[in-house]
Amino acid sequence: MADDGVWKALADPTRRLILDELAECDGQSLSGICARLATRHALGLTRQAVSQHLAVLEAAGLVWVRRRGRYRLHDLNTAPLERIAARWLTPDPAGDVP
Template sequence: MADELFKALADATRRTILDELAQRSGQTLFEICARLSTRHDLGMSRQAVSQHLAVLEAAGLVETRREGRYKFHDLNTAPLEHIAERWTRPDDHQERRS
């Protein structure tokens, strides 16, 4: 899981998407595309943004939910907390691995 997380965070566009979801969670693909275009001058196709969201979802950083015909994207920070714990509490990590 850590490999997917680091891969997801390695891309600047994906970090920008996470920044946007941190400011306002529960956005549709259309809303994310609009915010990337207007706030960050990132004119990307919906397909490209969707692919970035798929990588973020595979890493556990984005969760989706459907309401009717709309799909909403929410930020999930739990994977980041697990990574931070790995190095901030190394004794606990060692005990879990034993």
């Protein structure tokens, strides 16, 4: 199932915080994300730990990475979340109610 990676990514509270930070301020570098997690959430994660969380989010399609010079900038991609919401929150067109 394609959504398994999304559920795995959302299962971790640190990854959810990273998504929250990207929702508030898109296009952040790894350093920027680390700084926001440290100052706003008192999380003292290493750059490597944050990078591993970002890799899971990227694999799930929740984060896009683009390069600007020597920096990798991370952007939130809400399309996988929209697919999940549409799957369960959209009324059944046949009107079947269990």
